[in-house]
Amino acid sequence: MLVRYMTALLSTTLTAPRALADLFLSLTDVLPTISLDVAEDPAEADNYRYTFFLSEDTKEPFLAALDILPPQHFATPCTFDIVDTSIDYIAQNRAAFPPLTIGPFFVARNDEDQPAGLIKLDIMPNRAFGSGEHATTTGCLLAYTHLVQSGQTFAKGLDFGAGSGILAIAAAKQNGTPFLCIDIDAPSVAINNQNAQLNGVTHLVQAIEGETPPAGQTFNLIFANILLQPLVELAPALTSALATGGSLILSGFTTDQSADIATRYTSFGLKKVWEHQQGDWLAQIWQHASA
Known part of the structure; x- marks a missing residue:
């Protein structure tokens, strides 16, 4: 179905520091906008590009609301483009992001109906990593499925480098496991919490910004789908x-990097108990060797 507007649909893209991400996302509650898209600025690593969509009759209130922000925050002026609403963007999005079935999970990216017997995960495509396409996300979900099929249960989970929160949301929806999600990227944290709300698990899944696992806490299940270097650095x-008795699911590295992971994590008393390979990407389950 095409979305129609009584007045012209406008868009404006503002370039501003990454540090303002939380502020911009919170402003969507008070600014007269239809939606906000956040993307990295290819020209400047410290900036994000914030694209607001609004109707023409709310242009002036939008500009007035922006006046609360100091002008030095913006690297680009506020100019508006007219969006072509004759294009069926919904159909385009459905074609670009079809639903996925991964083990017992049905990853819906455009509010598709839930197939019988599968657990639906509503994860809309956005800038946060983890919409289901990547082999590492698939591998982590299959690793978790293997643990569940083996009869393991989990009282408390950690999703480190959570991105969209898809892994924590999957575990929360299937088995009611409470999860703490941590990511260094503020927009991803906001998207994670939005996805938790969309999936009805805000009472189980909480996302916060951070660079390390919380000190003094232990978790029965940990997802760490990041990259080789942070996995090596964060091994301790x-x-x-x-x-004790818990499982650590690692991914985000390739077959030629597997030896580095093995050397590092065995040195801290862990053993690899399961592995999934898709293309060059690996997902592994590690547990305490003494368990």
Whole structure:
């Protein structure tokens, strides 16, 4: 169905520091906008590009609301473009992001109906990593499915480098496991919390901004789908956060990097108990060797 507007639909893209991401996302509650898209600025790593969509009759209130922000925050002026509403963007989006079935999970990206017997995950495509397409996300979901099928249960989970929150949301929806999600990227944290609300698990899934696992806490299940270097650097912290008898699911590295992961995590007393390979990407389950 085409979305129609009584007045012209406008868009404006503002370039501003990454540090303002939380402020901009909170402003969507008070600014007269239809939606906000956040993307990295390819020209400047410290900036994001914030694209607001609004109707023409709210242009002046929008500009007035922006006046609360100091002008030095903006690297670009506020100019408006008319959006072509004759294009069926919904149909385009559905074609670009079809639903996925991964183990017992049905990843819906455009509010598709839930197939019988599958657990629906509503994860809309956006800038946060983890909409289901990547082999590492698939591998982590299959690793978790393997643990569940093996009869393991989890009282408390950590999703480190959570992105969209898809992994924590999947575990919360399937088995009611409470999860703490941590990411260094403020917009991803906001998207994670929005996805938790969309999936009805805000009572179980909380996302916060951070760079390390919380000190002094342990978790029965940990997802760490990041990259080789942070996985190597965070091995002591992730191992300390893993409860006795718990499982650590690692991904975000390739087959030629597997030896580095093995050397690092075995040195902290863990053993690899399961592995999934898709293309060059790996997902592995690690547990305490003494367990």
